Amino acid sequence: MQNRFWVLLISAVMFSFTAPPARGEEIVRMAFPTGAVEFFKYEFGVIELALEHADGDFRLVIEEFPTMTQARISSMMLEGQVDVMFTGYSVERETKFLQVDFPMTRGLLGYRIFLTQADNLPTLEKVESLEQLKKFCIGTGSDWPDASIMEKNGFCVDRAPRDQLWAMLANKRFDLLSRAVHEGFREIDTIRQQHPDVVLSTSTVLAYPFDLFIYVNRNNERLHRILTQGLLRAYHTGDFMRHFLSNPDLRHALETLQAPNTHILRIENPDMSKKSRDIDPALWENIVQRKYDDDVGYEPRDQM
Secondary structure, three states, rough: HHHHHHHHHHHHHHHOOOOOOOOOOOEEEEEOOOOEEEEEHHHHHHHHHHHHHHHOOOOEEEEEEEEOOHHHHHHHHHOOOEEEEEEEHHHHHHHEEEEEOOOOOOOOOEEEEEEEEOOOOOOOOHHHHHHHHHHEEEEEEEEOHHHHHHOOOOOEEEOOOOOHHHHHOOOOOOOOOEEHHHHHHHHHHHHHHHHOEEEEEEEEOOOOOOOOOEEEEOOOOHHHHHHHHHHHHHHOOOOHHHHHHHHHHHHHHHHHHOOOOOOOEEOOOOOHHHHHHOOOHHHHHOOOOOOOOOOOOOOOOOOO
């Protein structure tokens, strides 16, 4: 209880240091782990796009806290200490908060490639079916929604805390570590500095409907409308797709998924609600053989 008091006190003090808003400007508050903001600059850019395109004058303020967890961020949102967060989809989060129904990476988070030990690579690169892939045991984070999706589709899954996964892979505690395509590209060089026998395979991709979504407190319907309005307008102007395609990791992921030697094996996401299944298909990336340079004119269904 005492620890919780100090967390709340630190939160209040840090937010009080935020520069006061300009006349007419509204502050939208977020909390995030210290040092991780740069890693998620694309996702923060999506929220800023929404605020820029909505009616009004808004400024996103991100406060960084050491050892901040997703569970703590969720608690801060429920307590009204922060206004918005983004996290991987789950029915629990969709129920607990108001979900802004725009998949942030257009579903690329649900396209999973695998890190593995170098001696596993020849066998993995011969995989062409779900039955062959199920012969491997896949490591995931203890509370990642991916774990439940893969378990319910009949995969061998080994759950562990996120910060232990790479060392466990290097020590052959499981065969494969699942990462989104763009995450794998972004992380592999850093991982290999500590675990040089770990390699990234792009030959086999496991795909299912999944992504990060923006969430707000269920009592803040106004902010939910603002973010929905802003993202809808960002799509109509082409600004969302320009932001999406300007990200080098996402662009690399798209090119990889289009490569002729990449096998995409699709499974269902049994943990997705009907409401989220019915999100406009134009908001999900359709991985086909096409060019992306001028493809910014998506017209999602009007939601406002």
